[in-house]
Amino acid sequence: MKKITMLVLAVLLLAFIPDEALAKTDDWQGERIYFLMVDRFANGDPANDLDADRDDPSAYHGGDFKGITKRLDYIKEMGFTAIWLTPIFENEGKGYHGYWISDFRKAEEHFGTMEEFKTLVKEAHKRDIKVLLDFVVNHTGYQHEWLTDPDKKDWFHEEQEITNWEDQKQLEDNWLYGLPDLDQENAEVRKYLLDTAKWWITETDIDGYRLDTVRHVPKDFWTEFSKEVKSVKKDFFLLGEVWSEDPAYLAEYEKTGIDSFVDYPFYEEASEIFSKLGTSAGPLVDVWKRNEHYYDSPHLLGTFLDNHDNIRFTRKALINQEPPGTRWKLGLTYLFTAPGIPILYYGSEIALDGAEDPDNRRMMDFRADEELIQYIGKLNKIRSAEPALTKGKMEKLYDRNGLTVLKRTYKGETLVTAINNSDQTAEAIIPAAELADDKVLTGLLAGEEAKNKNGEFELVLNRESAEVYKLNEPAGPHWGLISATIGVPVLFIGYLYAAGRRRKKVS
Template identity: 55%
Template sequence: MKKIISAFIALLVICFGVVPIQAQQQSWQDEIIYFIMIDRFNNGDPSNDYEVNLDDPKAYHGGDIQGIIDKLDYIKELGFTAIWLTPIVKNEPGGYHGYWTEDFYEVEEHFGTLEEFKNLVQEAHDRDIKIILDLVVNHTGYHHPWIQDPEKQDWFHEDIPIISWDNQENVEDGRLAGLPDLAQENPETRKYLLDMAKWWIEETDIDGYRLDTVKHVPKDFWEEFASEVKSVKENFFLIGEVWHSDPSYVADYAKTGIDSFVDYPFFNEATRIFSQPNQEIGKYMSGIWKRNVSLYENPYVLGNFIDNHDNKRFTRLAIEKDQDTLTQLKQALTYMYSAPGIPIIYYGTEIALDGGDDPDNRRMMEFKDHELVDYISKLGEIRNSHRALTYGEMEVLFEQAGMAIIQRTFEDEIIITAINNTTSDQTVSLSEEVLGENIQLQALLKEKIVTEKDGYEISIPKQSSEIYLVEEGTKQMNALPWGIAVMSILVIGLIALISRKKVIKNRN
């Protein structure tokens, strides 16, 4: 039977010339990440709802691990292949966000138990979803027990604030927001943090860490950290937060062994460009990509995002510019899903959740029907089906203020994304010299075909987008009925063969 199935798949490859992306070996650049602040996502277990106050933006709101388990199918249907969670470790009172550690080895009781977290990881893996856990090694909570321990006074730097952000020593040794700053140069402190990081991998089988406040920790620590944690699990992923607008400054941390970074230079330009119409797209976004290519060994694993828990939500940025939030979000999301890099979607973006500065940008999630849910699902389906969008080179074919046509090419697959972020309908003609002869453009979002008519005319209504698969001109018309006929014959033959084997078995 296995030989029959293998032959069936092989024939499909011959007929259609493609292999399903799920059947090919995946790397982290194939992923699409959903970012969840645990306390603000979904309340699955009311029994841990003490000190919950939905009217206080700085109090616990009841989200927990069980709530995430309950929504794994929802996350899967949206097309996400990985989940990034805010820290789950026990926090001091008021640490709903997870960044005020009280105990590095315990699960915050508001969120659930270690066994529940292990169950979450297993349930996610059963759905082919990876789990990335946020990890903080720069600081503890304000009142951590070590602060009063006479034997651990040298585990912390002096109580000095960060005064100069251009002084790297002050950035690394000063207290961020007044939080006690750990001294990673102390061998005991370093060993504790490394052992702790490895323990969580061994104990729960998580797939990666999102590393908080990377620039506030010495690079030599990250070098040892990367080596140690990657010795525990093959293909373990490290994505760091280096909150800085200079791509060279961010990229310098890649030399430590950290695989990827949340791309703040991308965020800065993408939110500026797509939160309002008539801004140049290709010039700036391709410029970021070209810099990334020159700076990183593998720029395809950088994390692209348009909002997160530390910045105003994209929805609010559009509102402040008197724009329709749904329209601008669709433009930004279309670009992000078709650009090089890993898309990272902050929970609530799929319903255009509003939010200003922290903590307003951390509102409780609402689960409801929304046009963006379907739109993001479609974008996820397209990205998960076309390796040109995860591995392809990038080229801008057309650019004017607010209108851009961008091409991604990988091996023999070509994807073209047309974004019209202007306030008027646009038609762009591309010549055969640009696209080639005897081809057609199969629209993947709105499911239509563009063929050669004195040049290939791409017509995009105002403030909308389309993603095209470039195909041979006769492929769409001829391959489908032929493929259906071949598949029908194969299915009939397979059924007949199975029936014949059953008859022989019964006779014997």
């Protein structure tokens, strides 16, 4: 009787565990990435600050591996499942950003030791956080020792600047902003870069690379690169940077085996739309439709509103004389409910300001207001729980006067995102035929509910606000709760009764 009681109790309790708590994301399509610049995030060890100077925007500021490790719980609590780090390799001079590499197989001393980086990866994995490392193969630092090594004189292309950015040969062979351009067609260079890429995976157990300056390196190199790194770790993820607003051009690199790309066409549209009042989010659906046309895996594209190479989204809002917090909420609502892998640049959660590089790389401040942080946490939780937001189709239901309503559907589940980017309360009338006659829309952010009235759903949103709805069955008796409320006491009484009878028999 006791075993039966425990079994029934277990079954009843499982009825109350949300499906999302039982599910586990097992592909990158469901990840949410927090992108941070190592030097500008958190200072966990002042002993490695060396010549750090926070008053100089072009100098090291003190961020390091230990600082990131100490803040992993902060990242986890916001709901992110992966972190992308700027290059951690040894750099020259004021290479705080990591892109002026002097040694591809050493950790930058300002950031800490190799053992401290390995600890960071291990601690991230304990929290189910994957680690993406920025990897550079196009160039070295300005003063790299190979430049004066006679045995490596043919490791670089001839020094000449890019004068025609439409000329692919110039993009691949000429020096980008004066940085010495490696010749990946040289067998020795190619072998060194491939071996180095595999070495970091073997040594540190990282989960992926964000590949810098992809279009400045020949496609055949990336084809071999993709094959080689995945031979070490088959589920290793490659996120490429092809800085272009032409999706057709960008998508050509998908054929090399690179899994995903940061979606610059999306960024250009989205950052403009959400940084000012009165614009419609509708054009972003067109961006998505183009992606579906050009890419084999459009759901894997990395979507973002700002990064370390562009002025901060907050600055764009301020230029438009708009309150950044409100602008961020609207933009993030779209980012986390639209197709793609959301990428959040560190500091966005506190609306960190910044103009052109290096001002867009200010030191993180952990003492800021938490309202936006909590909002991001909600969005991450919703996205994690709803497969329709990561795998579903997207359709525009309404788009007028700054109010946009979008539908995501997947395996019978429907989510609706409504964004009012206007200066007044707005309503959208959605025919029930677009959703369902016998269901209701339940707000997941503010909790508002919309019912079918006379064959229509009426969505009303305050000015500059957003809501994410789920199409649900109308509220009714919760039979699981009722059965548990009645069944558990009955089973318990039955157990006591049986136990009492056994004692009587013994006596």
